[in-house]
Amino acid sequence: MRGVPGRVWALVLASGVLQVLLFPIAGPVPVWRAALSWVALAPLLVALLGGKPLRVRDFALAGYACGILWYLGSCYWVMPTMYLYGGMSKPAGFGILLLFALYLGLYHALFGALLGVLRRFLSPENTLLASPFVWVAVELARARITSFPWDQLGIAQVDNAVLTSLAPWGGVYAISFVLVAVNVALAWAWMEKKWRIAVGVLGVAAVIQVAGMFRNTPVATHEVATLVQPNLSESQRYGAASLLQELVPLSQQGSSAGSKIILWPESPAPFATSDKNFLQAIAALASATHSAAIIGSEGVEVDGLPPRGYKAYNSAALFAADGSYRGRYDKIHLVPFGEYLPFASIFQFAGGLVAEVGESDRGHLRTVFRPDGHGYGIFICYESIFADEVRQFVKNGADVLVNISNDGWYGDTSAPWQHLNMARMRAIENHRWVLRDTNNGMTGAIDPDGNLRQHAERHIRTAIAVGFGYSDQLTFYTKYGDVFAYGCSLLVIGVLLWGVNKQQVAS
Structure with a gap:
């Protein structure tokens, strides 16, 4: 210096x-x-x-x-x-x-x-x-x-x-x-x-x-989705049965006639795909409302292997409108210090945060959910910041994107708004609607031009019906990804070598 x-x-x-x-x-x-x-x-x-x-x-x-x-x-x-x-x-x-x-x-x-x-x-x-x-x-x-x-x-x-x-x-x-x-x-x-x-x-x-x-001419909506915002506290422990008794009726009240899908966010709720009561409750909800459902939950697989004997994923449980359970999407890109502890021997002092949320296993498949002939590409929370990863859902057949998230960890800081804007950019890059369902805001529908068309107020428990649409057209970015960025990188490398x-x- x-x-x-x-x-x-x-x-x-x-x-x-x-x-x-x-x-x-x-x-x-x-x-x-x-x-x-x-x-x-x-x-x-x-x-x-x-x-x-x-x-x-x-x-x-x-x-x-x-x-x-x-x-x-x-x-x-x-x-x-x-x-x-x-x-x-x-x-x-x-x-x-x-x-x-x-x-x-x-x-x-x-x-x-x-x-x-x-x-x-x-x-x-x-x-x-x-x-x-x-x-x-x-x-x-x-x-x-x-x-x-x-x-x-x-x-x-x-x-x-x-x-x-x-x-x-x-x-x-x-x-x-x-x-x-x-x-x-x-x-x-x-x-x-x-x-x-x-x-x-x-x-x-x-x-x-x-x-x-x-802004561009508003994009027409042809379908309706029900977005549930439970507004759960990060510091409070919840019972799965009592929460289901509250959120199922809320979902039914917020659902409008003809709703294609019901979304529940990634949240502190203790819902697990290994819990038969949870599966039955959501199956009944989907069947009663004639809506498919994507529900933030923990995906559990017992494998008997050390150190835990099971695998636990940050997941979205998937149900068709007839109430059948179709499986789940397991989050692939985990949050360091939030869902796993990188370099654990070095960062032991940060283990308290992981203890709060539990250590998750990493998913492997970018599942496109097809409950009604249309593809839903689901990405969870932090995954919204990875443009090349989100586009792969669309390339694999997603006609609409779904982002479930829990931004309650960040309170009223800048993070929820920054996170929202990155999800909006994913809508623009792929020219897809993004249905964004969060624990405490910002919950809403983002159109293919990145506009937040409808949203719930923050920090309230509510369920809202929002309009959206499907698309099967692929943008250049969806097809080819970061070729522009790689082109810039190759040019820089070429000039440096020269x-x-x-x-x-x-x-």
Whole structure:
């Protein structure tokens, strides 16, 4: 850090704060904050490329500082989750948050380091031109390597109908690319003191931002689903029998005539597919309402093998409208420190959180549920942040997507709103309705353009009937996945190899 001008650190700090403001803090993001995504990275780019040449390690350190700040601010909800439900003290909860930020901030460090390497054989201008490709490559690495693509830059523009038109083609990565490209143009104008160009770029961004506020024509609905929001406390223990006595009548009351399906969320309820009373109660509900049912529950399989003698999955139990039990979907992508403890010997101090929710086994099949000739692709909670995984349900025949979740762990922090926006992006990428059923909000129906069309109020026990529709068309993104992001990554690798070879020839 010695020899790095104070101006650089001031710009890094400004960029980190701006990146925090792009995403929900404790509610929906106002338009003015979402609009900051057009400028949030420009200070970081100017810090890295707008002054005297920095060493590669200084590029990395500047990026790292920005990333740490971003994760501390955007994902602050990690701390209350840990001390409220993980049996930790507040200082220990902050320690987990800090470790979390130090770990994931390494991706911003990677972004900075790659720009630093490129700068060794490219001009500042050409390094800037490479920046959108590098950013997308790093976002892809975040999704593929550490499996935490939370709040990718493009998610900040989920309400922009102009930009989200790119998602069915290149996924959220295409939106991130455009945003970084505009930041690059502003950074270049800033560095060259081309203020008229800067004003022009901002003008174009403003036009796209305003035009994006005019949403697409509402998508017609042809079917009805019943979404049950039980609003159960995370800290209270419930009996399965008593809950069934409350939630079954609630489901019947909330169900409208012709409802195709009833959804219950992932929740603290002690429902298990090994419980015959549970299976009978839901079978009777489905039969009485002539509705299929997808019910958040624990999937249990007795296998007699150590260490427990059984396997326990975070599951969705599946019932047809005639009351027949059709099996279950077992969650594949589990939450670290929530559903399993990674590197248990190292992180024993975080075991309290796992003790609260139980250690789950990992599912293996992306089951598409077909109770009535239409395919329902079900993903549970955290799985909604993985675009490439959700698209596989649609590619496998899902005509509508179902997301059951329990965001009660996060209280009234930013996490439920951030989580909702990522589910909305999955709807846009695949052009599918998403029926989102949660324990305490946000429960509702998301149309194929990402609009939350109907929803239940948060923190109340209720059942609502929502409209939705089916589709069997496949978007380019659904068919081919992250080809755009991989293309950006291959380009970055190619330029790096070319530069290394060029330097070796020169020496």
